Every structure is written in structure tokens, then in C-alpha cells.
Amino acid sequence: MKGVIFSGMRPTGKLHIGNYYGALTNWIQLQNEYKCYYGVVDWHALTTGYDNTSMMKENMIEMVIDWLSAGIDPDKSTLLIQSHVPEHAELHLLLSMITPLAWLERNPVLKEQVRDLNLKENMGYGLLGYPVLMASDILIYKSNAVPVGEDQSPHVELAREIGRRFNNLYNPVFPIPKLKLSHTPRIPGTDGRKMSKSLKNDITLSDKPEDIKNKVLSMITDPRKIRLADPGHPEVCVVYKYHEIFNKKEFQNIERDCRKAKLGCVACKKRLADVLIQSFQSFREKRNYYERNSQLVWDILMKGSEEARKVAKKTLSEVRKAMKIDYA
Numbered sequence: 100m101k102g103v104i105f106s107g108m109r110p111t112g113k114l115h116i117g118n119y120y121g122a123l124t125n126w127i128q129l130q131n132e133y134k135c136y137y138g139v140v141d142w143h144a145l146t147t148g149y150d151n152t153s154m155m156k157e158n159m160i161e162m163v164i165d166w167l168s169a170g171i172d173p174d175k176s177t178l179l180i181q182s183h184v185p186e187h188a189e190l191h192l193l194l195s196m197i198t199p200l201a202w203l204e205r206n207p208v209l210k211e212q213v214r215d216l217n218l219k220e221n222m223g224y225g226l227l228g229y230p231v232l233m234a235s236d237i238l239i240y241k242s243n244a245v246p247v248g249e250d251q252s253p254h255v256e257l258a259r260e261i262g263r264r265f266n267n268l269y270n271p272v273f274p275i276p277k278l279k280l281s282h283t284p285r286i287p288g289t290d291g292r293k294m295s296k297s298l299k300n301d302i303t304l305s306d307k308p309e310d311i312k313n314k315v316l317s318m319i320t321d322p323r324k325i326r327l328a329d330p331g332h333p334e335v336c337v338v339y340k341y342h343e344i345f346n347k348k349e350f351q352n353i354e355r356d357c358r359k360a361k362l363g364c365v366a367c368k369k370r371l372a373d374v375l376i377q378s379f380q381s382f383r384e385k386r387n388y389y390e391r392n393s394q395l396v397w398d399i400l401m402k403g404s405e406e407a408r409k410v411a412k413k414t415l416s417e418v419r420k421a422m423k424i425d426y427a
């Protein structure tokens with residue numbers, strides 16, 4: 100094993116294929132090379148969603164069903180619920196003492212959130228500390244690497260700085276974790292914008308074949324190609340972008356035929372729908388199994404959280420000792 104990995108997702112419910120290619124495929128591969136901890140970070144979800152928590156448990160289960168069905172293996176990786184390992188919160192508190200406010204206030208991710216969610220006066224204390232909580236998730240398992248998407252890299256950079264600061268102030272308890280960016284291509288939403296549940300332009304992993312087909316048929320194509328006989332421009336077409344990612348066998352022929360006006364958009368979409376439906380066939384079968392056995396999913400999370408807790412407790416006692424607050 101090359102070391103320890105931690106990564107987490109906020110419990111958002113069913114995942115879309117962008118989440119799958121952006122994060123999950125990476126997580127699945129890393130299971131064979133690292134000791135992996137994958138967390139459902141419910142406290143992070145509260146930083147912006149504290150006023151609407153009724154779906155939290157259901158969203159957790161739906162998301163973890165997706166993890167398991169996609170190939171996250173609980174025999175290899177430890178799956179945990181952040182709030183079931185309360186040591187994350189104690190470490191968060193201690194790290195908050197040594198984190199300069201200026202580091203948090205200049206965080207570009209926070210600035211973006213404040214703008215997008217129109218928070219201004221309403222920003223909670225917890226949201227400001229989002230990266231400190233994330234640092235505690237990562238550091239408490241002495242992680243060596245953190246696989247995330249590009250958008251999370253400022254957070255991981257802060258976790259590294261907080262870890263270094265702790266090590267310098269007290270004792271070198273924490274390895275400084277490396278950022279591990281996933282290099283998968285970004286999958287656009289069906290309308291060409293960033294794929295997101297709230298924009299309703301997503302294709303979920305669990306979509307039924309019929310839904311996949313309808314979503315593909317609604318995709319935006321080259322506006323200059325109206326009739327079959329019009330030559331198309333694949334570089335501006337969402338359907339083509341998907342062929343490039345999911346249809347490795349055919350995409351070159353599709354590009355050529357589109358440019359030469361030999362392939363119409365409806366036929367091209369039908370081919371894509373077939374490929375997508377096929378790609379997630381075995382996923383849907385596994386998902387079916389976990390849906391019928393959701394107690395099993397909960398048991399996996401309970402067992403994983405307990406396992407994680409042993410490690411977290413050990414790190415925390417080293418932390419207290421290093422800070423000379425163990426009073427033993």
C-alpha cells in the first residue's frame with residue numbers, strides 16, 4: 100500500500116454521471132493502492148443546508164448505494180459517516196485555534212459561495228470554518244493524499260497549511276497530504292452547461308433506460324445542422340462530446356459522418372442513448388440489490404464508522420499529547 104487516502108462527499112442523494120466520472124471512478128481505482136477512507140460528510144452539508152435537514156438520512160443512503168453499486172468495496176475501503184466519528188469535531192475545534200482568520204477569509208471557494216448563494220450577512224460561523232473541518236477529516240486519518248476535483252484544491256491547500264502549522268507549533272504528528280486531482284474530462288449537462296442537479300440538466304447513474312433515452316434526445320446539438328444533409332460541427336455539439344467520452348469505438352466515425360452530412364442528429368442521439376444505457380446496465384442491477392437491502396448499506400456505514408473511530412481516537416490522543424493538553 101502506498102499510504103492513506105481520505106475523501107468525502109456531502110450527502111446529496113442520487114449521484115449523476117458527472118460525479119461518477121469526476122470522483123467515483125478515481126476512488127474505485129485508488130482502493131487497490133491505498134488504505135482508503137471515504138466519508139459521508141454530513142456536517143459539511145449543514146454549513147449551507149442547516150435549514151433543510153429532513154432528507155439527510157435518505158440522501159446519505161441513496162448516495163452510498165451509488166458508491167457501492169459503482170464499485171466502492173467495503174471490504175477494501177472504510178466507509179464512514181462524519182458525525183459518527185465525533186473526533187473530527189474535536190480536532191476541528193483544536194485546529195480552529197491555530198488557523199489564522201485571514202487564511203479562511205481569503206479562500207476563493209468561500210467567496211464564490213457567498214456570491215452564488217447570496218449569503219453576505221447570513222454567512223454562518225460554520226461555513227467560514229468549512230476548510231478547517233475538511234482539514235480535520237483529512238488529517239485525523241494521517242492521510243497522505245486527497246483525491247478531489249479541481250474546485251476543491253484551495254481547500255486541500257489550506258488543509259496542508261494547517262497541518263504544517265500544527266507540526267511546527269507542536270510535534271510533527273501529521274503527514275502533509277498531497278492533492279490528487281482527477282484527470283477525467285468534465286461531462287457537460289444535457290444543455291451544455293455544467294452538469295448539476297439544480298439546473299435539471301443531469302443524467303443520474305440510476306436513471307432508467309427510458310429516462311436516459313429521453314434526456315439524450317433532448318440534448319443540444321449544432322444549431323447550424325438542421326437537416327440530415329447539413330454538415331455538422333461536432334466541436335460545438337453536446338452529443339458528440341458524450342460520444343467522445345462514452346463511445347470510444349465509434350466516435351471517430353461519428354465525427355467524420357457528421358461533418359460529411361451522412362449522419363443525422365436523431366440517429367446520432369439514438370446511438371448514444373444505446374451506449375449510455377449499456378454502460379450503466381450492471382450498475383442498475385447492483386443498485387437494485389442494495390435498494391432491496393438498504394439495511395445492509397446502513398450496517399456497512401456503522402461498521403466503517405466504528406473502524407474509523409479507532410484510528411481517529413488514536414490520532415487525537417497524539418494531538419492532545421503534542422499540545423500538552425492530555426494532562427496524563
Ligand code: TRP
Pocket residue numbers: 105106107108109140143232233236237245246247251254
Ligand atoms: N468539500 C468536499 C466537497 O464538497 C467534501 C469534503 C469534505 C472532502 N471533507 C473532505 C473532500 C475531505 C476531500 C477530503 O466535495
